[in-house]
Amino acid sequence: MNEADVYAIFADSIWATLIASGPVLAVATIVGLGIAFFQALTQIQEMTLTFVPKIAAIFVAIVASAPFMYATLSQLSDTVFDLIVSGGQ
Template sequence: MDEITTYEIIRQTIMAVLIGSGPVLIVALGVGLVIAFFQALTQIQEMTLTFVPKIAAIFLTLAISLPFVFSTLVRLSDRVFDLIVSGGV
């Protein structure tokens, strides 16, 4: 296995992690911003107001995007296992 193949596997792994975690992170950011604006407008500084909606949105997004994340990881593992079988690793 040469350096180019190693770098390509690392790049694909990092991209799979970013693509897989992207939907959850984007929803968490959006919900956090909406809650922050709501707290700034209403002067309500309740701690549970920040955590409960964000956790609920994250779990809902994770449940919806789980097939997408699974297919991304399956594609990556198929590529790596194909390299192992072909003797490239």
């Protein structure tokens, strides 16, 4: 195993993390923007209004995308464990 292989594993790890967290981050961004627009239109500046819907939406997104996140991270871990078993060759 050389430096290029280690770099490839790190790059795959970063991509798998970004892909697995993407759906939850997208939901949080969309809900946050929707709440911000609602607050700007109605001039309601209540702090709890931003947290409660966003937390609920993130929880639903985590539950809904859990199989996708598991499959992505499982594929990465299978690849890494196969490299460990083969001795990095």
